[in-house]
Amino acid sequence: MGSHHADKGLALTTWAIGIDIGGTFTDVVALDYSEGALHSLKVLTTHGDPAQGVADGVRQLMQTCGIRPGSVARVVHATTLFTNALIERRGSTTGLLTTRGFRDVLEIGHERKYDLYDIHIEPAPALVPRNLRAEIGGRIDGHGQVLESPEAADVRRAVAELVEKGVESIAVCLLHAYAFAGHEQQVRTWIEQDFPHLHVTLSSDVAPVIREFERNSTTVANAYIKPLAKRYLDALEARLIALGLPKGVLLMLSNGGLSHIEEAKRNPIELLESGPAAGAISAAHYSHRDNQSNLMAFDMGGTTAKLCLVEHGKPYIAFGFEAARRKRFAEGSGLPIRITTIDLIEIGAGGGSIAHCDELGLMKVGPHSAGSEPGPACYGLGGEDPTVTDANLVLGYLNPDYFAGGTMTVDRHKARDALSRIGAGMGLGPLDVAWGMHDIVAENMAGAARVHAAERGRDPRDFVLLCTGGGGPLHAYYVAQKIGVGTIICPPAAGVASAYGLLVAPARADRSRTATFRPSSGRLAELEEAFRNLEAQVQDSLASVDATFGPIRLSRHADGRFVGQGFTLSVELPEGPYLADAAGEPAVREALTAAFEFAYREKFGRTPPDVPIELVNLRVTGEAPPRMAFVPKSLEAGQRATPSDMRDVYFREAQGYVKTPVFQRSDLRVGFSAEGPLLVEDTSSTLVVGPKGHVEQLASGNLVITIKEH
Structure with missing residues (x-):
């Protein structure tokens, strides 16, 4: 049926299973590659033992579809469990080992208030209390030169005291470890020799970049959820193997790519935005189907609603975000996490969001x-x-x-x-x-959409709204009108779009390191060597999934700034290698400078005159698409569908209930076209089309709703 027959190892494997655990529902999707068909199931999330809900859902779907375990090529998983553990402070007792004199970096932070006028302001409490932070000797300078080496006895004494206090996971974050990782690696060796039961996280593995507070915060957060992640992922893998499914579950990372389960156990911090990222990837996939390159992906589930901009078929990417904010929209009120993530905004509005009255007697919904x-x-x-x-x-x-x-x-x-x-x-x-x-939920989402687009210099009215999740199709009609968007796309199986996104996502790895370089005068050979090292790390990371994903495409990025600026801007750099003879060197330097200046002008309108540029953090991304491409069965053309039901439905425009036709999505054929009001039901969601809407069924499976202003 397609490209998968080219790979002998995959000739008999015709199914893939995707599992997305949300706060309310666990979605399970099975793709039948030979038939181009998608099957799905929603089961309630079992919070006490999430792996149990997963196993039950997978077993049920396999029985319903007659899937033989041996015919499953891969199992892919996304979860918000680790984000929830950070928000609810349900991680492990964690210790921090740091350079003498830097024990309080976690609490000092930036010494900035996120709300200047709040006299009851509460900073995000550190994940590691002061009594579980220990200092050791040893010192590196900012260039990576060793000034003093750590001592084994010093480390053992400090760790023994932490273990006595009940620590089961330890973060090692030494000053300037991004410039030289040797001391941290030596410390880990000593810890593993004497305390083999401890989970160890090194900052040089998790976030080898400048800025001490952010590096500490990211390392500690990884250590905090690591034991929980290992227990959960071990239990999940055991349950799936018991069903006869293949070993080596793949996990969705926050960057919108997939990684092997062993990689996820080492650095679970990379899974924080796992579920929302899968939704954004499915939106980008659906946008290609009908050549809609600029989308506002609106995904609303049972607990939260997410929104992400997709431009030129790709979701926006950020290189850091804040987890567990004290105030949802207040920057600085959460824990800074330095990982590559799909750039999205999230609000506490979902099917399970609770309505209440505030002190003024006004109704509020969520969080x-x-x-x-x-x-x-x-x-x-x-x-x-x-x-x-x-x-x-x-x-x-x-x-x-x-x-x-x-x-x-x-x-x-x-x-x-x-x-x-x-x-x-x-x-x-x-x-x-x-x-x-x-109406409040629609206004909350529209407000978040306007802010999110404006912060990226975009007008939301230039985008098409793509609605997914169990709640997205229910609310998109009124959200779109509040934003000023005239077109809505509702993809097939919209309610389980995140689980579907898992199965069309590429494998991906991101690696970064700090290396200050000026394009005008720096040594190109050193820059090229640094990028080659990062590329080798990316290829090593993706080697474990080479059988089912490939070929790898590498791209180079950097965080740059004009000298003297305190903030950095992430830009994509031209392809390497950056080696040239004396005649070609000016062209390479000019290309690096032009890449940064173009991105800077696009964001800020102009560049400052006669100020040199420096690249601060270097980044490499590797992406490998699935070798087995899923080609959905095209919808057939057919006669006009007839409603399966008529139901009283409330519409604001009519100021009351209206007798409304209800269509089953499975009955719709290409060419179906109807004026609202109407509802379209499928097993995982219901699409609401109000009186101003006109809906049309496309061959791709997407339903397009056009809102007409009367």
């Missing part, structure tokens, strides 16, 4: 979520708080008999009762409360 345990009131699992899912059920957007593809029943009366309780205090009926909640 607290009912999750899957106990879940929204309509689940009948003990939840009594009114949630967004309850509101959508009362508005008629959800089918109580076909929720999550009919795998669970929901109770409209319980939803209505929960909304009535909060409405009583405000003098509102359940319908007004339901619409208010739906």
